[in-house]
Amino acid sequence: xxxxxxxxxxxxxxxxxxxxxxxxxxxxxxxxxxxxxxxxxxxxxxxxxxxxxxxxxxxxxxxxxxxxxxxxxxxxxxxxxxxxxxxxxxxxxxxxxxxxxxxxxxxxxxxxxxxxxxxxxxxxxxxxxxxxxxxxxxxxxxxxxxxxxxxxxxxxxxxxxxxxxxxxxxxxxxxxxxxxxxxxxxxxxxxxxxxxxxxxxxxxxxxxxxxxxxxxxxxxxxxxxxxxxxxxxxxxxxxxxxxxxxxxxxxxxxxxxxxxxxxxxxxxxxxxxxxxxxxxxxxxxxxxxxxxxxxxxxxxxxxxxxxxxxxxxxxxxxxxxxxxxxxxxxxxxxxxxxxxxxxxxxxxxxxxxxxxxxxxxxxxxxxxxxxxxxxxxxxxxxxxxxxxxxxxxxxxxxxxxxxxxxxxxxxxxxxxxxxxxxxxxxxxxxxxxxxxxxxxxxxxxxxxxxxxxxxxxxxxxxxxxxxxxxxxxxxxxxxxxxxxxxxxxxxxxxxxxxxxxxxxxxxxxxxxxxx
Numbered sequence: 001x002x003x004x005x006x007x008x009x010x011x012x013x014x015x016x017x018x019x020x021x022x023x024x025x026x027x028x029x030x031x032x033x034x035x036x037x038x039x040x041x042x043x044x045x046x047x048x049x050x051x052x053x054x055x056x057x058x059x060x061x062x063x064x065x066x067x068x069x070x071x072x073x074x075x076x077x078x079x080x081x082x083x084x085x086x087x088x089x090x091x092x093x094x095x096x097x098x099x100x101x102x103x104x105x106x107x108x109x110x111x112x113x114x115x116x117x118x119x120x121x122x123x124x125x126x127x128x129x130x131x132x133x134x135x136x137x138x139x140x141x142x143x144x145x146x147x148x149x150x151x152x153x154x155x156x157x158x159x160x161x162x163x164x165x166x167x168x169x170x171x172x173x174x175x176x177x178x179x180x181x182x183x184x185x186x187x188x189x190x191x192x193x194x195x196x197x198x199x200x201x202x203x204x205x206x207x208x209x210x211x212x213x214x215x216x217x218x219x220x221x222x223x224x225x226x227x228x229x230x231x232x233x234x235x236x237x238x239x240x241x242x243x244x245x246x247x248x249x250x251x252x253x254x255x256x257x258x259x260x261x262x263x264x265x266x267x268x269x270x271x272x273x274x275x276x277x278x279x280x281x282x283x284x285x286x287x288x289x290x291x292x293x294x295x296x297x298x299x300x301x302x303x304x305x306x307x308x309x310x311x312x313x314x315x316x317x318x319x320x321x322x323x324x325x326x327x328x329x330x331x332x333x334x335x336x337x338x339x340x341x342x343x344x345x346x347x348x349x350x351x352x353x354x355x356x357x358x359x360x361x362x363x364x365x366x367x368x369x370x371x372x373x374x375x376x377x378x379x380x381x382x383x384x385x386x387x388x389x390x391x392x393x394x395x396x397x398x399x400x401x402x403x404x405x406x407x408x409x410x411x412x413x414x415x416x417x418x419x420x421x422x423x424x425x426x427x428x429x430x431x432x433x434x435x436x437x438x439x440x441x442x443x444x445x446x447x448x449x450x451x452x453x454x455x456x457x458x459x460x461x462x463x464x465x466x467x468x469x470x471x472x473x474x475x476x477x478x479x480x481x482x483x484x485x486x487x488x489x490x491x492x493x494x495x496x497x498x499x500x501x502x503x504x505x506x507x508x509x510x511x512x513x514x515x
Contacts, residue, residue, distance in 0.1 A: 107144065108164035112153040118142065119151070121159060127240055129163040132248065133195065137163070171243040171317025173369045174250055178403040178448050182255055182482035183508075184211030185455070189224030191490045192245070193238035200490065201252065207499040208508070211255035213484055214239075216313055218259075219293065219325060221267025227312060231305045233267045246317030257320040257373070258313045262306050263297040264325040275302050277329065278338045288332035297328055297392070298341035298353040307361050314368035321365055322406070324375040326354060326398070327391040334390060350392030358401035373404035375452065378414070378430075381407065381437035395438065399447040406484060408452040409434040411471070412459035424460030427467055428474045435478030448481050455485035455495050468498035472508050 112121075122138040131137040142148045144160040153159050185204055191197040192214040201212055217223050224238040239245050249256040269276040269285060275295045276285035285292055295302045310321050328350045329337065341353040358374070365372050380393050388394060399405055409431055412424030418433065420426050431453070438449055453471040457463035472483055485495055499508045 106164040106166060108161040110159050110161060112155055112157045112159055114155050115152055117151050118148065118153065121153065121161075125161050125164070128165055129161065130165060130169070130244075131163050133198070169241065169243045169247065171246045171250070173314070173317060173319045174255070175369060176255060176319060176371070178371055178446075179481050180255075182211045182257075182450055182484070183209045184213050184255070184257060184482075184484045185209060185490075185492055185495070186259070186484065186486050187212060187214045187490055188488075189215040189218070189222075189238040193224070193240075197490075198248075200492070201249070201254070203496065204492070205252045205254060207496050209499070210253065211257055211482075211484075212249055213257040213259050213322060214245075216258045216260045217265070217309065219261045219264040219266060221261075221265040221269075223309065225313070225316075227309060229305065229308055231268065231272070231301075232309075233271075242313065242316040242318070246319075250317070255320065256318045257322050258318040259322045259324055259375075260306065260310055260313070261325045262323055263295055263302065263327065264293055264329075265295045265302075266291075266293045268295045268302070268305075269293055275299055280336050280338045286332070286337050288329045294329045296339050297350075297357065298339050298344075300340070303357050303360070307364055310361065310365055311368065314365055314370045318370065320371040320373055320404075322373045322375065323358075323361070326358070326374050326376070327393050328354075330377075330387070330390045349389070351388060351394035351397060352392075354392040355394065355397045355401065358398060362401040371403040372401075373406055373450070374398055374402045375406050375408055378407050378409035378434050379417075381409075381434045381441070382417075383437075383441070395441045396445070399442045399445040402447060404448045404450050405438070405442065406450050406452050407434060407438050408486070410452070410454040410456075410486070412454060412456075422459070424454075424458070425462050427454070427460075427462075427470045431471050431474035432478055435475050435480050439479045449479060450482045450484065451475050451480050452484045452486050455487040455492055463494060465494055465498035468495055469508055472498075 108125075110121075118138050118141055119134060122134050122141055126134055126137055129137055131140060140162045141160065144162045145153075185200075187197055187200065191200065192212075204212065215224055222233055222235055225242045226237050226240065246256050269292050272295075273285045276292065277294045277296050278284065279286040286294070288294060297303075310323075314321055328339070339350075339353070341348050341350075345352065362372050376393050376395060376398065377387065377391060379387055380391070380395050383395075395405070411427040411430040414420070414423040414430050417423060418429065420429070423430055431451070435449065435451065442449065453468075453475065454460075454463075455468065460467070468485075475483055485492065487495075
């Protein structure tokens with residue numbers, strides 16, 4: 001799929017500016033095992049505006065409109081044809097009415113009830129249109145309203161709102177073989193729903209990337225998209241319209257990967273104690289090193305909730321569902337932790353509960369046409385019994401219930417392993433060793449190994465574009481197909497220069513069919 005040029009956007013939010021990369025020990029992903037997601041700013045500290053707020057810019061995709069700045073509809077959606085907006089009797093600007101059939105590009109007319117700026121009206125209607133951001137809609141409104149040059153509509157003026165939607169946008173996954181070379185970066189929900197995210201996504205595509213991983217639910221348990229479910233947290237979604245976001249990614253030729261953190265879910269553990277891991281001693285919710293963070297991975301209600309969320313996301317046009325925290329808690333007082341499966345299936349180990357869940361999730365998701373990928377601890381490549389007993393991550397068994405395994409093999413996280421005092425400074429060894437071991441473990445399955453690689457400087461003095469290239473090279477040499485890069489604050493300033501080597505003409509991102 002060819003990339004489509006998008007208009008330049010200007011909107012000064014910068015939600016994540018100044019947020020530091022959290023070391024894994026501060027975020028709950030440690031020991032070279034899972035990438036550490038930075039804690040999201042509290043709602044109190046955020047400005048009451050964002051690209052997905054009806055009061056501000058929203059990350060939604062525009063079909064072609066007369067005079068509008070738009071993204072062409074993706075190949076798997078029925079594209080609307082350019083047409084002159086039809087305008088009929090005006091209504092109040094607080095309640096516009098569509099004036100064309102749903103099969104054609106829409107416009108609506110409203111009447112200004114008081115003097116209002118073009119920007120204010122654009123913000124009010126953004127989530128009801130097909131446009132990408134407030135500046136996009138504002139520019140299109142100026143064209144649709146006779147080339148308006150001044151910034152205000154007077155009371156009584158008829159205002160044309162281009163790109164007005166009367167029905168929800170529908171987007172479908174873009175089918176891709178599991179062994180395609182996916183080159184992706186990770187975005188938090190905060191970044192994905194901001195102008196910074198739009199610009200980062202475009203830059204990544206221009207640099208040779210072809211995929212984006214974005215948070216649907218991180219370990220705090222907050223859901224970043226609209227989700228109607230009794231267990232869903234009450235929160236204004238950071239990505240207000242997931243099908244529009246998926247179409248935006250598709251319009252750039254990007255593979256969309258929706259990340260869902262499963263069983264480390266602080267919101268549910270704190271607010272619904274019946275779903276949490278329980279203490280054998282007290283009968284109260286169990287804490288991992290003092291933190292109330294884990295729901296019971298074997299609790300049927302927990303599993304049903306996560307599968308329902310994944311199915312909703314899969315039906316919204318994303319191409320791949322990625323499960324993270326697919327495990328039991330690995331730290332804290334393990335003997336005190338009590339789980340539902342121990343009574344329901346006394347002969348099971350933790351790995352049996354994980355495999356049983358994955359078999360059901362995989363079966364229910366595949367009819368939606370999405371790939372299913374799993375994030376697993378990098379240290380599981382060493383097959384130490386204690387790691388398997390605690391996490392329940394039986395790699396060979398898990399590989400039978402997914403399309404892609406993404407081992408998190410950040411060199412800096414392999415604490416003093418294999419005799420290295422500073423493992424972060426030995427990227428080739430740890431990437432090569434990890435990938436070779438994972439390849440041997442999964443050799444009799446069809447699973448694809450697509451690793452998470454390190455895009456942060458924690459515990460290494462050698463982090464640079466060269467460090468990036470070494471990781472990619474080592475992974476490819478041991479059978480890795482594609483790669484994902486993790487940075488908790490979404491700072492990829494070292495990654496972009498690594499994508500192309502001007503001296504040799506070689507690149508981290510070789511050309512692919514359709515690029």
